[in-house]
Amino acid sequence: MNATQTFLLELHCEEIPARFLSKLGSEFAEKFRQWAETEDVHPRLGWTQEERLDLDASEEFVLPTAYTDFISPRKLAWRFEEILALQPDQTEIQSGPPQRMCVGEDDKPTIQGEKFAEKWGVPFSAVRFEQPAGKKEPCAVVTITKQGRPTVDLLAEALPGLIAGLHVPKAMRWGKSDFEFVRPIRNILCLFGDQVVPITVDGVAATNTTWGHRLYHRQHPAPVTIATPEAYESALEAAGVVVSVEVRHARMAEQLDDLAAKAGGRVVADAELLDTLAEIVEFPKILRGDFPADFLELPKEVLVTSLREHQKSFCIEGPDGALLPHFLTAANRTDDPAGFVKAGNEWVLKARLYDARFFFAEDRKLALSVRLEKLKALTFQRELGSYYDKTGRVVALVKTLATRLSTDDEHIDRALEAARMAKCDLRTLMVGEFPELQGIMGGEYLKHEGAHEEVWMAVKEHYRPVGAEDAIPSTPMGCLLSLCDKLDTVAGCFAVGLIPSGSKDPLALRRAGQGIVRILWERGWAFTPTDLITAALRVVGTKATKPASETTEALMAFFKDRVAYQLELAGYAGSVRRSALAAGWEDLVDLKARCEALSAFAEDPRFASLAQSAKRIGNILKDEIPAGNFDSGLLVQAEERVLAEQLVEVEAAADQKALLATLADLAEPLEAFFSAVMVKCEDPALRAARLNLLHRLRKAFLRVADFSLWQ
């Protein structure tokens, strides 16, 4: 077994956008691992043939090479351990012409035979004759051994191509070159053990040096030498760069909690922001700043959004959930010698909050309702018209559905008011600045205007759930508004032919559809998809460009998929979902009850037997539909009479749970029935009675599930 070395490559670039870092890191690692395998520079080659076969056969092929990737704003780096210093000798088998053409009748090589040996640089005596798979006769074969090459040479040849071949989503050029990369490469550190791998990429030649933090180099003009790959982290930490994103992340998380606690509160958590910060600083330190307390009059969501979007800062909330006049942000240095960093961040934040307060004050100079007219100039969708048109449709939908949920006229009037106001905030300055505050601002402004709490809460939450993780609106009115808004979007788009397909869903209609199903599911509202589609298409009216029947069919298929997915989200087992859905999916309240009941029985071993019997029943009834009515008096065998008695009980079951209990009791009698009774007997009356018995049983089953799909 020959010696192994550690390989280290660092591309030192101008600041790389955070969003590309981790993808580039893992992509190169994967490419390198494939290359190492192809070139046999992996220690596994030092193992015996038997060991390798054993491994290959036993498990998924995983290279054991240890590797680490390091990503930071100016660095993409990778370290691979245990790479062979010398590639093992490579043997190759080459085959040539058939034996009869290589060897003459005198057993001497023919000219063709000599040429084949010459081609591969071996004496003719080294040529063997074997019959390769798929050939009819023996052919000339030689085994060529190529001497293994030093890995450093192989690396030098391969790396420029591997680097240039990285997939860069938004590639750029710089200077005079046509080379493309994510940002200009300014230095390359490339070590195999302590040896520099001589590569050049776009005119930059590799060395054993790199650059630390910009501040560090103000005092130390020379580059940092990395003696060995193992010294990478420590040498750079000393030069002001924490190369591991995980370490930076952990340090900041700890400091955030610590500083928030010291300020008497806790961080308003934002995992995405912390991830971003870990990727845009190389020597992190969280610092606390303060802002004037009078900005706390702004809604909490405005402050949190403004701080996050403009200043990549976290808010701190007190024990009661109210914000404190402090913020936390990351600096790209671990000290603040003159206090400039803190003061600067505070100054900028104040400017931003000033702007937010300006928007908040300006927006409130006019009643929110004044914006309703202005929605006419805001297009919702080309065929479906403006947001004003959309508002009209949503109001109509709310009217239709609200009367089925409530008989209180005042309550219904408030729901209609919420629907009229829902989209008005799209014309406010604040939502113009922070689109993610849509709905929230409308609610806030209505609250300030003294609107009924039901109304402003409904408007505030009507975009929810914004994703699978988000909750549905907290009030029934919010749910109704959200449902109607999403329903209009989905049905309207389908009616003009905008139907999601495959991975294409630019209008996020599936997410909207899922929101509708979740609201129905969690609220237990009894609207069926047919009800909803009919109501929605009525309000879309003449804006539809597709025939209503076509749209309805597409929407039914769409909602069925959404319902199926809802069952997955709810965590039901596959057998429960399949069999329950097949017995009807439109009545969600009923579907939920059936899934719950089925899940409770899922572990019952009798269900496996019941499923088998259900399949047999299905097969028998497939060929022959029973005629006439069921007359249990015609049944003769004990096994079938028992079954008929139990059927009476099954059909009398009051709810899903009772039904399932009686069904489970059928498992054994059914088995007995099928082993003793010949259903398709000669006597036509008896045969009809038996078939009718099975038909009735199947109908009873289908009240809860199609057990033939239970596995």
Next chain:
Amino acid sequence: MHIQELILRLQRFWADRGCLIGQPYDLEKGAGTMNPLTFFGALGSKPWNVAYVEPSRRPADGRYGENPFRVYKHLQFQVILKPSPAKVQDLYIESLEALGIDLTKHDLRFEEDNWESPSLGAWGVGWQVVLDGMEISQFTYFQQVGGLDCRPVSAELTYGIERICMFLGGYDNIFDLVHGEVKTDDGVFPVTYGQMRQREEFELSAYSFEHADIDLHRTLFDAFEKEGWRLLKDHGHFLSAYEQALKMSHTFNVLDARGAVSTTERPGIIKRVRDLACACARAYLEHQEGVVAPAEATGKGGAK
């Protein structure tokens, strides 16, 4: 630091590093990039370094001179370096030091911020430069201008003059900035930004939001467009035609601030400006170098 001192130092710094010192272009525009020194200068193969101040108008940003941070018109200091030098980031940092910013005491970051001007058919990638949490410059590697690939690539540095001055002086209100001092026999009189510009901010904001004649601006937009294409097609004059594109752009900005442009209308209007600007770019390159690359897609850079 006074505004004029900041400008003088930047001009000195970049002149010493081999830049021509240009002048603002005397037409309304939204950004220094629109100055022909950049728009045409970034095209073609010849080396080109230039630096200049550009007053930039953003009608929708007007706040009647009442907002301490936002204004209708601000000053940009624009630098174009073609081809982009290998040490361009270091050069930029040195320019900050020339302004008296001691970087050992500050936090300086380059955060992704890609630039795109749909009305110029131009885009590039780069950063916003953030000093202690405040954006003080835009830094862009031009990839396309006028719908044409930039070869070689220019680096564009844009300094926000008022912002940097406010930041350095700790001012909380842009109108308190001191532009410079007037010295007379009677004494020294500091002149503030507010004295020079506040009334202008008020009137231009009022114009953009309230008084601009919408019908007139629509008519003007059409007329500038017609004039531009006539100059280009009948006479092959890309400089005077480009001026018409600039006028179209500003006219559109006024209409937009006035709330006269619907969201559906917007892309179509921008495209009309872009079509003329791109045609001017191609005519320039043909005139300058006798060759022009086949029409490039104006989309953003895709996968390699």
